[in-house]
Amino acid sequence: MMDWTDRNCRAFHRALTSRALLYTEMVTAPAVIHGDRERLLGFDAVEHPVALQLGGSDPAQLAEAAKIGESYGYDEINLNVGCPSDRVQSGKFGACLMREPELVADCMAAIREAVSVPATVKCRIGVDDQDPLVSLFATVDASAAVGITHFIVHARKAWLKGLSPKENRDVPPLDYALVRRLKRERPHLTICINGGIGDLDQAEAHLDDADGVRLDGVMLGRAAYHEPALLGQVDRRIFGMEVEDVDPFAAIERYRPYMAGRLDEGANLASMARHMLGLMHGRAGARAFRRILTVEGVKAGAGLEVVDRAVEAVREAEARHSRLGEAASEEAA
Template sequence: MPAARPAHYASGPLFAVAPMIDWTDRHCRFFHRQLAPDALLYTEMIVADAVLHGDRERLLGFDAAEHPLALQLGGSDPAKLAEAARIAEGFGYDEVNLNVGCPSDRVQSGAFGACLMRQPELVGECLAAMRAVVSIPVTVKCRIGVDDQDPEAALDALADEAVAADVSAIWVHARKAWLQGLSPKENRDIPPLDYDRVHRLKARLPDMFIGLNGGLASVAMAAEERKGLDGVMLGRAAYGNPSDLAEVGPRLHGRPAVAVDYEALLQRMADYAGAHMARGGRLAQVTRHMVGLFGGMPGARRWRQVLSERAVRPDATPDLILEAFRHVDLGGQPAETAA
């Protein structure tokens, strides 16, 4: 039987924002949390060796508002992954996840990420080693296969090892990864999506949490494709159109729709950016994740322009966020007075 589901997996259909390298850093996650209070957030993939030997506060530090928060690890050495998982639990993470889906040259040279789809037994050893040393959930995120693998056999083999290792959840990016011939960017678009394969996995493992990732263009689409599954995970769509995260409550949990109070949201982000800058950080490290917030609204282009061009200046202050907001027209109302 799979591990008992922790609280953030047990409260109905789960929505998560996917781990994305160079995007889902601590500032991005704090921003997303303001729009999706119930979402499970993920770090960027962090290699186990970096956790063991790098600057842990820089790599692993986060704001308490980010909970529930999962650390995604990359690696293929069970002992190193176990130690990294133990460190993650000590930092206060709510979950640790093993990456078995990234197709980049970096992970291929290190024989981890999507390469591990070819070695399901090793994946099982890694997950079991992690599970043995922590009390927080251990989960895995994988593809349906790589290269010429049969997705039926490949995904079943990986999932069986994960179940045997007593993981709490299996998140499936519903595409193959082509390790030869496609770039990481092309691997996010070119291999065809196969949501039915993920549904067949759920039918085969009805007691296991199975979550869907890949090609979900909106929260509304995610809610539709989730039917029969336990959770959905948005990646680039959540990053590129963060205001859509406000749809999670109504679409997935049946809650009444509540208009986003953008002025309050941006004041919180300005306060957060000010605290970050007081510690030696830069405004652009926060605002770079916010440029897509008003996509499609009047004034969105100017909002993006102000943040992109002026937040990088040495004299930029957090007030720039509210200044840029004044260019946005929320439904015809002047942004500075909209409710």
């Protein structure tokens, strides 16, 4: 989720769900150690619980970066063993590490020793010509041997040669059954599933124990970003909380104080509004909502009045839609 799940995105998503664990974009260990830490790691307290996802393959660097992340207040340190981009291939991290389970274990042992918060792994089921049954279990077992218990598995291979990062999200076939087999054969481990899960119905199906296996969690990526309103149902449907769902209008009101604070700090509205573009998906006025945020949000000095206009456009469209529906009902009667 590079360039997507930045601090503004996470604050917005937190306005929709109080319980879901949010993840940062992947940040490389050298960048954390030598770069602008506040820009890379800074986040708002409203985001908790939030995990820092690191990229790298040097155990000492990862341990140092993990310590820094913990000092910033992150609730979990996650190692990315799944990203297939050209950048990670040249740097020998991300999905490349599926070929080196012992190195992954060394990295995780170093991270675990360095921090007191949970240390977790997000991986693929394999890369290129690997047998997923072999590569997935080898990666998980090597890290489990050094005390790692929590794994998030993207249930498809990554093809490092011949496919783009975008194609790697769609082309290799999903193998959910293999992830369930991993949980069945390693019941003491926490196994979460990721990849191609498009809505909460599918998420609930993955958490069902109809075949005697109950996965421990579901990670949503693109679905949650492109249609964030579904996150408003997560606390009730996934976590079983006795709460009302958060509708898009309520989410914007919750996000509003954060936006105001960031605007006061000099941030531009577009950097926050861009994460909201899919919020009204499927509703009357959704196109006008996106247009106003996109066109007016980039203008110099744009403030919360732009968000208010976008919201009002949806309310007016829904009111017109409702009146037309009532007129049609009366005519039919």
